[in-house]
């Protein structure tokens with residue numbers, strides 16, 4: 001009986017686990033790339049010498065990439081049947097062509113060029129990987145890129161995709177173009193953005209640069225299905241469960257999206273004047289690539305908050321939510337005009353319709369302060385759950401408590417301006433009517449009193465005259 005129970009339990013467990021993996025295994029395919037008995041890997045630390053790379057926030061990319069590359073090297077040489085080379089092991093200048101030629105000279109199976117990112121407006125965050133466009137290297141790059149993205153996601157980083165980019169001469173990025181020209185698959189690993197607050201905690205110390213190197217090595221081991229007696233690991237199963245790719249074609253999702261997202265609409269659901277929160281429904285679609293970020297403006301599009309990760313975005317599954325609800329903190333003392341922008345994988349955006357909120361929000365704290373407090377305190381306007389870019393001219397102005405204007409929090413203002421002015425006009429008419437009625441009433445009563453007084457006087461006069469006659 002006990003044995004029967006055990007067998008049932010094991011059967012159930014097997015069914016349960018196979019159920020979990022079904023969706024993944026049905027898409028999973030083995031490694032497309034073929035390589036010889038001994039694998040040759042070339043690690044290319046980006047930049048070097050005069051070429052500093054990104055130098056934002058005191059970071060020097062050429063130094064970071066060298067530390068990461070050395071850690072990746074130390075890790076990879078522990079795997080069996082692998083030869084590992086580095087294009088540079090010290091701080092020296094190398095052209096992109098020289099890097100590719102070095103890889104060709106050692107008959108490399110793959111070149112991994114390591115980098116750290118920065119964006120023009122310092123607003124982007126997350127990891128991305130650039131791969132060759134042409135088959136069959138596109139398929140190799142895509143399958144490796146998937147393993148790399150998994151490692152970055154596991155570290156907690158946001159994913160910006162496995163992408164290609166074409167220029168006039170073929171692949172846009174030189175190290176990929178030069179390597180492909182010599183029949184070597186090459187990819188650019190952009191680990192994270194050194195100039196963005198959400199990514200900086202991942203790359204502040206040398207230990208963290210080394211951690212990236214270890215992750216890169218792990219992605220390589222899982223892609224090629226390597227094993228290591230020294231480390232006691234075997235990743236041969238991982239190279240059989242890669243995402244579907246074909247050596248003869250270009251993976252659709254890696255093709256650069258040249259157009260902005262197709263639809264972006266916002267709708268005001270609710271406004272809470274107790275807390276100053278506006279609740280919006282956001283709907284957006286891109287027919288070509290996933291939507292990854294959104295940002296919004298509270299001043300009709302003059303300034304925008306830092307981009308926020310699009311809810312439900314999963315680049316490994318190529319999914320994102322079409323519709324979501326978001327809460328926006330309104331600044332005090334202004335009439336916000338909200339516009340939202342949705343960004344796709346190619347960082348192209350579409351602007352939504354705009355929504356004007358005519359009623360100003362004032363927090364209870366501001367309303368309750370005394371004159372003295374109001375003069376001394378500095379207003380803090382956190383216009384967003386992240387950080388909003390507002391210039392000083394857009395800062396809501398605080399009235400001193402004496403002249404503080406407060407609009408009672410009665411109803412949310414979703415009506416259009418015309419409707420509001422119509423109601424104001426009606427109100428004015430009503431007040432005038434009441435006033436006129438009151439004036440008429442008062443004048444009537446005064447007249448009545450005067451008449452009564454005169455009548456009494458006349459009666460008195462008559463009585464007096466009668467008395468005289470007597």
Ligand SMILES: [Zn+2]
Nearest residue numbers: 046053115116
């Ligand atoms: Zn770089």
